[in-house]
Amino acid sequence: MEFKQFDVNKLMYVTNRPELVFTEGSGMWLTDHNGKRYLDYLQGWAVNALGHSPQCIQDALVAQGKKLLNPSPAFYNAPSIELADLLTDNSVFDRVFFANSGAEANEGAIKLARKWGKKNPAANGDARFEIITFKHSFHGRTIATMSASGKDGWDTMFAPQVPGFPKATLNDLASVEKLINKHTVAIMLEPVQGEGGVIPATREFMQGLRKLTQQANLLLIVDEVQTGMGRTGELFAYQLSDIEPDIMTLGKGIGGGVPLAALLARESIACFEAGEQGGTYNGNPLMTAVGVAVMKELLKPGFMQTVRERAEYLRAGSLKLSAKHGFEGERGEGLLRALQLGKDIGPQIVEAARNMGPVGLLLNAPRPNLLRFMPSLNVSNEEIDQMFSMLSDVLVKLGH
The missing domain is CATH 3.40.640.10 (Type I PLP-dependent aspartate aminotransferase-like (Major domain))
Structure with a gap:
């Protein structure tokens, strides 16, 4: 596979990857080799507890x-x-x-x-x-x-x-x-x-x-x-x-x-x-x-309380979106949560969200009937609102 200046064929194949190379990251955001920015709700599969490059x-x-x-x-x-x-x-x-x-x-x-x-x-x-x-x-x-x-x-x-x-x-x-x-x-x-x-x-x-x-x-x-x-x-x-x-x-x-x-x-x-x-x-x-x-x-004073507050904000937003689109609610603990879609449209949503422009959204569907949210622990309410707005646009575009 070749795209632009990158030849990735020397990397051993272990999974399907989209044709983009991430070059920079800051907080909840990633930037690819074309300069496109993505709001990142994978965070390396819950790895980046404090976001990218804190x-x-x-x-x-x-x-x-x-x-x-x-x-x-x-x-x-x-x-x-x-x-x-x-x-x-x-x-x-x-x-x-x-x-x-x-x-x-x-x-x-x-x-x-x-x-x-x-x-x-x-x-x-x-x-x-x-x-x-x-x-x-x-x-x-x-x-x-x-x-x-x-x-x-x-x-x-x-x-x-x-x-x-x-x-x-x-x-x-x-x-x-x-x-x-x-x-x-x-x-x-x-x-x-x-x-x-x-x-x-x-x-x-x-x-x-x-x-x-x-x-x-x-x-x-x-x-x-x-x-x-x-x-x-x-x-x-x-x-x-x-x-x-x-x-x-x-x-x-x-x-x-x-x-x-x-x-x-x-x-x-x-x-x-x-x-x-x-x-x-x-x-x-x-x-x-x-x-x-x-x-x-x-361990800083108030940090974990803020995580709990952001988790409740994310949960409430998920329930609101679920009700709007006729999904089956949400579940999880803290800032590890899933939107239950009720139908196997997760992978379709993940791809459409990543490819939307001019700004992309990175999501994960560990099961085809749900989306998993794993933001950084210091995610802001504004970044949660932006994610739901972008996700809602994707759902409307896909007819869901």
């Missing part, structure tokens, strides 16, 4: 880049220690392992749970290794995390799967109980199934899972790669249900746009031994310095 991240990269990039994970570095302190001081966890992606953090969580299960076997001495996950869940694209995921078709895509991930149904506690056996070591879930269609776990279900895991001596793992770092209106989504998990994974928003993720665990669960977990770039000071900058922004 000043605090620019400053952190420049300052740390002049000091130290990577001394290797065989040594301590100051930014990783500071970020670990910030995360543990503001959560129920005691230990942190830094990684480069959400999938890698989830892979680490699986390893840690199985290690803990080996040290805490069943009453008859049998090994415990099975982790109950959920239909329609998404935990990453490594072989193990694809096996843990509940996406349709992933059980055969790179067969054979890694065994040990029976699938329950979200918000159905009985379906979880049926799967527990002598080999079960943990239950792992997203507090909101993002790729599955922005489906929140109910407060009652989360509390029921915590009670069930405590009674059965199982670990509760929350995959907060998409929901963590303020996305749901709380710093971490588990806080919405007033529970205390055993393990949590973070990604996307923690780096605000750079490759950073984290695996967090309680002291009694953190049982890795030397050589069992690592990685060349894990916890490097350049990325963790950015994580510190992001975390400090989220």
Whole structure:
């Protein structure tokens, strides 16, 4: 494929991409190689917690880049220690392992749970290794995390799967109980199934899972790669249900746009031994310095309250648009929300919105019958109004 001055044929094909190259970004806006601007409601799939190229991240990269990039994970570095302190001081966890992606953090969580299960076997001495996950869940694209995921078709895509991930149904506690056996070591879930269609776990279900895991001596793992770092209106989504998990994974928003993720665990669960977990770039000071900058922004007085206010504004706008066009409402938590279309027109809307002019709109349809909104956490009411105005124009043009 060639367009203008760009030959993209040297990039390995992994997905269909439109014929545009983004060259600049600021806040909620992206600019392509032709100078066209786009209002961005993907934000790198909820990665850019503070929008594109926020000043605090620019400053952190420049300052740390002049000091130290990577001394290797065989040594301590100051930014990783500071970020670990910030995360543990503001959560129920005691230990942190830094990684480069959400999938890698989830892979680490699986390893840690199985290690803990080996040290805490069943009453008859049998090994415990099975982790109950959920239909329609998404935990990453490594072989193990694809096996843990509940996406349709992933059980055969790179067969054979890694065994040990029976699938329950979200918000159905009985379906979880049926799967527990002598080999079960943990239950792992997203507090909101993002790729599955922005489906929140109910407060009652989360509390029921915590009670069930405590009674059965199982670990509760929350995959907060998409929901963590303020996305749901709380710093971490588990806080919405007033529970205390055993393990949590973070990604996307923690780096605000750079490759950073984290695996967090309680002291009694953190049982890795030397050589069992690592990685060349894990916890490097350049990325963790950015994580510190992001975390400090989220912890500023009033920031999370503003996220909750913007979330309510987005929710109200979605309901108004839904009523106007005869859709089926909306759902979600915080600034991770979905407009339920009631018909499979999502991909059509996404393409038309991107191609509208002179300004485009970037949207996402993880399921064909809905649109997912993932703006930056500091999105303005005016940018929310502008999105709905543009989206309404697209719907009218398409006859919806």
